[in-house]
Amino acid sequence: MTRRLFQGVPGVTDTTGQLTTDHCPLPTVTEGDNDTLHEECGVVAIHSHPDAARQAYLGLYALQHRGQESAGIATADGQRLANIKGMGLVSEIFTDDVLQKLPGHMAIGHTRYSTTGDSALLNAQPIRVDSVKGLIAIAHNGNLVNLGNLRSRLERDGAYFQTTSDSEIIVQLIAHSRANSLVDAIAGSLAQVEGAFSIVMMTRDRIFAARDPRGFRPLSIGRIQNPNGPDTIVFASETCAFDLLRAEYLRDVLPGELVMVTEDGITSRQYATGVPQSSCIFEHVYFARPDSRIYGRWVQESRDQMGRQLARESGVPADLVVPVPDSGVTAALGYAEESGIRFRLGLIRNHYVGRTFIEPEQRVRDFGVRLKLNPVRNLLEGKRVILIDDSIIRGTTSRKIVRMVRGAGAKEVHLRISCPPTISPCFYGVDTPSKRDLIAANKSIEEIRRFIEADSLAYLSLEGLLKACDGSEHNGYCTACYTGNYPTQWVDVEDILPATVGF
Numbered sequence: 001m002t003r004r005l006f007q008g009v010p011g012v013t014d015t016t017g018q019l020t021t022d023h024c025p026l027p028t029v030t031e032g033d034n035d036t037l038h039e040e041c042g043v044v045a046i047h048s049h050p051d052a053a054r055q056a057y058l059g060l061y062a063l064q065h066r067g068q069e070s071a072g073i074a075t076a077d078g079q080r081l082a083n084i085k086g087m088g089l090v091s092e093i094f095t096d097d098v099l100q101k102l103p104g105h106m107a108i109g110h111t112r113y114s115t116t117g118d119s120a121l122l123n124a125q126p127i128r129v130d131s132v133k134g135l136i137a138i139a140h141n142g143n144l145v146n147l148g149n150l151r152s153r154l155e156r157d158g159a160y161f162q163t164t165s166d167s168e169i170i171v172q173l174i175a176h177s178r179a180n181s182l183v184d185a186i187a188g189s190l191a192q193v194e195g196a197f198s199i200v201m202m203t204r205d206r207i208f209a210a211r212d213p214r215g216f217r218p219l220s221i222g223r224i225q226n227p228n229g230p231d232t233i234v235f236a237s238e239t240c241a242f243d244l245l246r247a248e249y250l251r252d253v254l255p256g257e258l259v260m261v262t263e264d265g266i267t268s269r270q271y272a273t274g275v276p277q278s279s280c281i282f283e284h285v286y287f288a289r290p291d292s293r294i295y296g297r298w299v300q301e302s303r304d305q306m307g308r309q310l311a312r313e314s315g316v317p318a319d320l321v322v323p324v325p326d327s328g329v330t331a332a333l334g335y336a337e338e339s340g341i342r343f344r345l346g347l348i349r350n351h352y353v354g355r356t357f358i359e360p361e362q363r364v365r366d367f368g369v370r371l372k373l374n375p376v377r378n379l380l381e382g383k384r385v386i387l388i389d390d391s392i393i394r395g396t397t398s399r400k401i402v403r404m405v406r407g408a409g410a411k412e413v414h415l416r417i418s419c420p421p422t423i424s425p426c427f428y429g430v431d432t433p434s435k436r437d438l439i440a441a442n443k444s445i446e447e448i449r450r451f452i453e454a455d456s457l458a459y460l461s462l463e464g465l466l467k468a469c470d471g472s473e474h475n476g477y478c479t480a481c482y483t484g485n486y487p488t489q490w491v492d493v494e495d496i497l498p499a500t501v502g503f
């Protein structure tokens, strides 16, 4: 995987390709952001709704946690296809005026945090390609891993790439397919690429949705019943989007399945079979919202079980269980109930900082973490505290949080992590540092404990995590970032080299 650097062009691009600069809130990365994991994308699709753009907007709004760098919506009315995308949050880009420029009864939408391709408007999605098969727009969640010579082969065949994003490979494969029908072209193209993809696609009159054969990323189908017309069919990365749209959950798009929605209804075909499922378990640990159902299982239930299992595996005498908000909250509730130790919100998160904050000089070292989290001194003073978090990546943020809790008067600070140590990078759509920067790949648990200055440190076991997510090592989850066993052949050698010098 090549991580390219790019000087982005701020603004919003519309169907004419013109850039305007009135919607260009570029993110300013605060200190500490490089010590957390980022999801890459969320996708939605709407078929048969008189205001499809607004429905897509609401869906993306519910999926904002999956990517805050850029967002886009493409719509179609049976004749034309419009596409607007921009840098920033969904609500910043899609004002009422902008939504009015997106007519049609069909829409696809995308919200993005990038790792592959440049971090800029150029690679914001949906990506639109005009081909002999007509206009096609695509929105993609995940990462392809066998790009190798596909791109140069397509360029030799006359493909003109508008972006450096791997998502465009899929749509160019479709555009250059020799298959007679569009459905055959899509199925044949998806079968050629390897890696993680949950995609939604739109032509002038059809919506397509597909998941890769291993089902790395989630994608669900929902329906809004319309008493006076055809039902609206909705696709979304997470079911929490259905709640905002008042859509009922029908089912997941299956791994290796291609679903097509037309005026005549829904049809489906299995374009790949016989591949073992390896859905990303980290969706349950961290990325997905607890109010979503992912791979048929409520995330809230998994996290609660992670906390309970963690308490059983690594209990320690203490006065309080305190979550690192927000993602540690559900696991901490489970831990507290299982251990009988009181749960308290001893750290308060400020939800209004992060993206647009102008970072102070580098010498104010802990400023980024202190901006986001603040300890509740009267709860923590003199207490033995169990802190619950969902991961330790480089270790620097964890150390700041441990210091913060101790600085607020805690007598002891015990850190418990609701998943196993992260020892290998992800190549399937999660932005992880390379192995040399992952603290658990280069230090023992006791060395990490000393580094983060905790009184004790324990992680959930792999068996415990699989049990909490109702899986076993062989029935459906990717756990490669905890084991280094990748479900695909492809790995990036540079990224999996451990550190050779002291951390």
Ligand code: SF4
Residues within 6 Å of the ligand: 216, 279, 280, 281, 282, 283, 425, 426, 427, 428, 429, 430, 478, 479, 480, 481, 482
């Ligand atoms: S490597 Fe980890 S983060 Fe990536 S897909 Fe597998 S479980 Fe998810």
